Amino acid sequence: MGQPEQPEGVEESTGAQRPPLRVGMVGYAFMGAAHSQGWRTAGRVFDLPLRPELAVICGRDAAAVRAAADRHGWAAAETDWRDLIARDDVDLVDICTPGDSHAEIALAALAAGKHVLCEKPLANTVEEAEAMASAAETAYERGQLAMVGFNYRRVPATALARQMVADGRIGTLRHVRVSYLQDWLVDPQAPLTWRLRRELAGSGSLGDLGAHIVDLAQYLAGEPLAGVSALTETFVRERPLPGGAARGLSAATAAGTGQVTVDDAALFTGRFASGALASFEATRYATGRKNALRLELNGARGSLAFDLERLNELWFHDGTEPDTHAGFRRILVTEPDHPYVEAWWPPGHGLGYEHTFVHQARDLVHAVAEGRRPDPSFADGLQVQRVLAAVEESAEKNSVYTPIAV
Numbered sequence: 001m002g003q004p005e006q007p008e009g010v011e012e013s014t015g016a017q018r019p020p021l022r023v024g025m026v027g028y029a030f031m032g033a034a035h036s037q038g039w040r041t042a043g044r045v046f047d048l049p050l051r052p053e054l055a056v057i058c059g060r061d062a063a064a065v066r067a068a069a070d071r072h073g074w075a076a077a078e079t080d081w082r083d084l085i086a087r088d089d090v091d092l093v094d095i096c097t098p099g100d101s102h103a104e105i106a107l108a109a110l111a112a113g114k115h116v117l118c119e120k121p122l123a124n125t126v127e128e129a130e131a132m133a134s135a136a137e138t139a140y141e142r143g144q145l146a147m148v149g150f151n152y153r154r155v156p157a158t159a160l161a162r163q164m165v166a167d168g169r170i171g172t173l174r175h176v177r178v179s180y181l182q183d184w185l186v187d188p189q190a191p192l193t194w195r196l197r198r199e200l201a202g203s204g205s206l207g208d209l210g211a212h213i214v215d216l217a218q219y220l221a222g223e224p225l226a227g228v229s230a231l232t233e234t235f236v237r238e239r240p241l242p243g244g245a246a247r248g249l250s251a252a253t254a255a256g257t258g259q260v261t262v263d264d265a266a267l268f269t270g271r272f273a274s275g276a277l278a279s280f281e282a283t284r285y286a287t288g289r290k291n292a293l294r295l296e297l298n299g300a301r302g303s304l305a306f307d308l309e310r311l312n313e314l315w316f317h318d319g320t321e322p323d324t325h326a327g328f329r330r331i332l333v334t335e336p337d338h339p340y341v342e343a344w345w346p347p348g349h350g351l352g353y354e355h356t357f358v359h360q361a362r363d364l365v366h367a368v369a370e371g372r373r374p375d376p377s378f379a380d381g382l383q384v385q386r387v388l389a390a391v392e393e394s395a396e397k398n399s400v401y402t403p404i405a406v
Ligand code: SOE
Pocket: 030, 182, 208, 209, 249, 291
């Protein structure tokens, strides 16, 4: 199976000799910490053509961003993202803020000649995503890259699944069944953090979790969705206001309550142009499910299944085997020939959530060094945004099948 997209024509050199790729990151909470880990580790594990440098981190609270810089290993700190973008010691801007600022920061960074990595979902609206994808296309002509952070493509098992689908191991695809289940909102007293406010997050479980599974389904299927039919629901419409800084996905509560303005759960079906069907479920109310991104692909010759809570495993049913001994078998995706694995530990030692961010940094560094369009690009992020908008439109119209504009 081999490694994903090995670089070509890149001179082998060691450590400090390699030119730096100076990263400036905006945001320092959960995703900021995850991306910091990725940038810090990628060059220590993988043989990279450029040396990622954690140059500058940015956040509005001077003391908190300084503490984040020290904790995660950033050389400098800024309190205004415009100042970060204006610096000439930053080559790439990594956007880890809530969705309401993605477009503004990304457009400014591209205009200033920087490469960009932007957390998912790409934007809060299709219009913003269109502007970003179009600016990214123009910037690409100038040699700049723009990538969206769908990190779950970079679990070795999902990357292996993609290779197996592309190699025809499951034959013509019939079904993609995918769900992303979490439970951190089950408690009605959980505070009204930014992820529950439409003006900041764009949508709820749909953009937060649904974006991941739409991207993954399309990536694995190797084609975009042609249309969807959807239901969404907001179970708890009013919540206590948050007090103080976020802790992971939560925060302390303050006096008073506010309106939840996003969906709590989204259920939808979809159709690919090839005729394959897909079903999706995204919720933060699946009591007992912590980070359960589960998927199954059924093809004419076999099936594949994956569960993020057991992310070193990929299940494969080879339908060409005789019924007497056919059945799902577990592939432990920890062998040197599996995507990304060789650079890590000896066979069988396993990887986790944070490694997806290291792989993301690795792949982006290679793309920058080779001037190759990154995968997933802003155009891919825009296409996911169109699916999310179609889901909302369909849910509003009460589950009418809604085609997606190309
Ligand atoms: C919260 O639901 C969250 O942190 C998402 O925002 C991330 O994208 C996902 O990777 C884990 O869950």
